[in-house]
Amino acid sequence: MLKNYLKIAFRNLTKNKVYTLINVLGLSLGIFGSLVIFQLIKFHLLTDSHHHKAENIYRVVMNLHLDDGSVEHEKGSPYILHEALKNDFSSIENVAYLGQQELTLSIPTQNGSSTKFLEKEAAAFIGADYFKVFDYQWLIGQSAALNTPNTVILTEKYAKKYFGEVNPINKVLIINNTTPVKVAGILKDIPETTDLKTEVFVSLPTLKTIVNDDSFTEWAWFMKQRETYIRLKENTAKAAFEAQLPAFSKKYYGEMSKYYRFQLQELSDVHFDLDFGGKISKSNIYLFSAIGILLLVVACINFINLSTAQSFKRFKEIGVRKTLGSSQTQIIWQFIVEVSLITLWAVFFAVIFAYLATPLVNNWLNINITFRQFFDTQMLFFLPILIIFTIIVAGLYPSLVVSGYNPIHVLKGISKSSKTGLSLRKGLVVSQFSVAIVLVAVAILVVWQIRFLHNKDIGSTKDLIIHVQVPxxxxxxxxxxxxxxxxxxxxxxxxxxxxxxxxxxxxxxxxxxxxxxxxxxxxxxxxxxxxxxxxxxxxxxxxxxxxxxxxxxxxxxxxxxxxxxxxxxxxxxxxxxxxxxxxxxxxxxxxxxxxxxxxxxxxxxxxxxxxxxxxxxxxxxxxxxxxxxxxxxxxxxxxxxxxxEVFEYSFYDDELAKLYKREEITRNIIISFALLTIFISCLGLMGLVNLTVSQRTKEIGIRKVLGASVSSITFLLSKDFLKLVFVAIIIASPIAYYFMNQWLNSFAFKVEIEWWVFVLSGVFIVAIALLTVSYQSIKAALMNPVKSLKTE
Structure with a gap:
């Protein structure tokens, strides 16, 4: 039976090449977009989830409550905090101190000179307990070496950076031209999905030989680069532990404890909490998920529209098959097999698109994955779910509609559901373009706001200013x-x-x-x-x-x-x-x-x-x-x-631009998916217009014989579709306004949502739709009426 289904499916798909191509291309773009969004979301959601018992790991952060009612958020902590936590709480299994610091590292050479590296973010001072909280794979050495002064642990990547292929163990690095440290171990390279970017681990006892100030004993000394992490014992609840923190604060801050309030931040929240230096908000993750799902749904809508609109061509086939004893279930399976073939072809092309677009995706989304990492274990689990979802959404309704035709009616060329099907197709076209208009309008606003952020008068000049570090x-x-x-x-x-x-x-x-x-x-x-x-x-x-x-x-x-x-x-x-x-x-x-x-x-x-x-x-x-x-x-x-020292410089305007990297990623995603949505919608519109023209070929020929002009025939064929686009504009505008307003609320300085944003997005969509519809309509209007009247 399956062989018969496949044979008929191949026959139908090759017979209707244009519609097959449109469906495959539309679905492949939708699936490609979903794959990209899935990778982006996975990249962020899996950040630091690889650590053993990550659910028991917390960062200790500070909320500074001021007399005016405002709250200052501080992710850094005093150096002395990690020692006090270890001594005061038996419910803590381990405490990890992470003291990031900008260091100049020198490698002595045989001729008496040295090769120097300025590490701004990769170097940190840590103790052996750090590796009891976080998981790293040791290639050489043990964490106990970090209890000894003047030792350093390197990742494999940084060992090669400093020493090439030479064995780095017992090699010497000079910190800030004064303090020699000996390489005591090598770690396997850290994964990309981590916010703990340390690659050079200097032993914690070495810190006091590098830094000479009061920061080791002062409770009010906070530095963003110095963080404290703890791993709670399994039987300790976060809420129960936090209930003890006010008394802990009172012990060390006295009357000032009303201002200094410690809080536990789950490791899984560190990446997403913007108040404490997170990289991306969870609301953006939800937004990107919705965009990915909508893009796939838009592609499925294309398939539904074209399948139901084209079903009249298969009236006789369905009627004959039903008359010969085929059940509705068998006909449904026939259509499901056809959808499955189209979906598999779409997946194939989506994978090719992913391969070609991986460098661009990395650049636009500020992530770093290879094509091999793109199709990892999670992706191989997600892909079958995506295929099944696509087959069900795109194929179930058309197969139910076609298989439900009465054999007597279909053999006579009558379809009682034609009006219902037409209304559904119109609704789906409106839905498609509503999504496109919302994305275009939001994209215009995001671009406008980002331009405003870059160009706003901030009270100082930013051009032609170079910042040069002084050691x-x-x-x-x-x-x-x-x-x-x-x-x-x-x-x-x-x-x-x-x-x-x-x-x-x-x-x-x-x-x-x-x-x-x-x-x-x-x-x-x-x-x-x-x-x-x-x-x-x-x-x-x-x-x-x-x-x-x-x-x-x-x-x-x-x-x-x-x-x-x-x-x-x-x-x-x-x-x-x-x-x-x-x-x-x-x-x-x-x-x-x-x-x-x-x-x-x-x-x-x-x-x-x-x-x-x-x-x-x-x-x-x-x-x-x-x-x-x-x-x-x-x-x-x-x-x-x-x-x-190492000469280090940056441009002030570049530093300011980096402050809005999150917004640029949002802009890139929305613009890319808006264009994909428009393209997919126009593919479907082109298919529907082509189908309409084929149904009205004789009518067009008669109208031309009777004197109708090309423009009047073009208007006749285009007006119904353009009406749907205008309806979509009316529906999409308030939805777009809501999302625009929600996004802008996070800015203290922002643009106003102007009426022209909606007009511009509407004009853009209408122009694209008109171009798509007009091409097919003009082509039909220019057809020789003699050939049109011969068409059966």
Whole structure:
């Protein structure tokens, strides 16, 4: 029986080549889109899930509750926290400290020189307990080596990076040109699906020889790069453990514990919690899932439309088969076999598309998977489910409709369900284009908002500014003097952070004159006297501070003046301000215009600008032109002053662009899938128009003989389809508005949803649909009427 089904299926599919091609292409694009979305979602959902008993692993984070009711979120933790947790809680199985730090690593060579590497994110200080919390595969060595000072563990990739194919064990690396560490072990490369990107594991006892400050004993010393993870014992519930944390905080913070509140963050949430530095929100995961499902459904709708519209051609076949004794079930299976063949061909082409598009997908979605990883175990499990889903959705309804025809009616060419089928097809076409219009409208808004984010006046200039890391605060004036002598340099400033940078940053409470500590937090911009000139921040009143290595003269922004309740910027001049973040007092000498401290998700914050040389991290160099020669000259000057360091630079505008990487990924997905949806919908529309033309060939010939023009016949064939597109616009617009509004609510600064967004998306869809319909209609209208009237 199956052989007979396959024979008839092949015969029908080859007989109707155009419709077979349209169905295969439409389904293959839908399946390809679903595969891409599945990989994207899997990539994010599986992040750090490979660790043994991951459900018992938590990151200890801090919520800083302020007097004004606001809450500051801090993923970092004091160094001393991991030791206190280990001593105070018997319900903790293991505690892992992760102290990421930017390090310069040098490899001595035989000629007395060295090869240097600047590791900004790959290096961290950890203890042996880290490997009791997280799972790594050891190739050589044991975790106990990290209890010894001056040892380091490398991943296989970084061992090859530093030493090539030479055995790295007992080889020496020099940290920051001062501290030698010996390679004591090699780990298998970490998976891509992890947020724990450490590749160079320096033993924790070595940290105190590198860093010399109070951060090891101070409970109020938080650094984003220093994190604490714990693994709870299996019989310990998260809620029960968190109930003990207020008392723990009280023990170490005393009366200040009302501000410092610890919280456990499940390892599975670390990747998705944007408040604590997550990479992507779960709402975006749900959005991408919905887009992938909708794309596949749109492709299935194409199949349903074409199958039901074309079913009249098989009236006699169905009638004869029923008359000869075929049951409805047998006819259903015949159609299911045909759908299965089309689906399998579609899967085949979808796999080819995936192979060709893998590099583009990686680039657009900011992931890194190979084609072999694309079709991993999870994909091989997902693919059969996808095939079955497609066959059921695309094939079940058409097979039920066709198999349910009365044999007497079908042999006479009568279909009682034709009106119902026509109404369904119209509804499905409207659904297709409604989805397309929603995606196009949202894509337009996302592009508009991203352009707004990149171009908005943030209160400072971002073009032609290069940030160059400084390894220490020695010789800064020498560096400035030599750089400013170059004709292409306009200004140089040393600072800890740029005016606009990643969310958060340093800050604290302030005390104005003889008042109590203010309830709000003021952000600190630690910078020298040239900060305003370099970034072109507008000075509203007062003057710029004089040069100083410590906090003496202070600038504040307009927002801080307002939050202090003062009426004019001038009223704050020459008043003293105690800055908690600097633990020092200075005189306010100027007020600057408001500028954005962080990304545009965050509103304008009260800000103080003051000098503190020991905290400077980079030189901001404002240029009047840029070229490779300019960069080479800057590097030459820098290397002459810091010959033992690695020259590291970045462009300020590139740093700002990275703040909106998530939005760019969202934009790429929506635009790509909007175009795929439009293309698939137009494929179906083209098939329906082609079918309509074939049914009305004689009518077209008669109309031409009677004098109908090409334009009138084209309008006749196009108007019904274009009506459906207009209905789709009406339905899709409020849906699109809802999703636009929900997405924009996360931004403090955003565009307004304008009427033209809906008009533009509607015009675009109508133009595409009109082009698709008109091509077939004009082709039919130009046909020789003699040939049309001969058509049976």
């Amino acid at each position: 220490n605060t020695e010789n800064l004036e020498t560096l400035r003097n030599q750089i400013t002598q170059k004709p292409f340099v306009e200004s140089v400033s040393f600072a800890r952070r740029a005016p606009s940078a990643e969310k958060g940053g340093s800050g604290g409470t302030i005390k104005f004159k003889n008042r109590d500590w203010e309830k709000f937090v003021a952000r600190s911009k630690i910078a020298d006297e040239n900060y305003l000139n370099t970034y072109q921040i507008k000075l509203l009143t007062g003057r710029k501070p004089v040069a100083s290595d410590t906090i003496r003269e202070i600038l504040v922004n307009r927002k801080l003046v307002k939050d202090l309740g003062l009426k004019t910027p001038e009223s704050i001049l020459n008043k003293r301000l105690l800055v908690g973040d600097a633990n020092g007092t200075g005189v306010i000498v100027g007020v600057v215009a408001d500028f954005n401290n962080a990304d545009l998700y965050t509103p304008i914050e009260p800000t103080v600008i003051f000098s503190l040389k020991q905290r400077y991290r980079f030189a901001a160099i404002r240029l009047n032109k840029y070229s490779s020669e300019v960069l080479a000259e800057l590097k030459g000057i820098w290397s002459g002053i810091y010959p033992n």
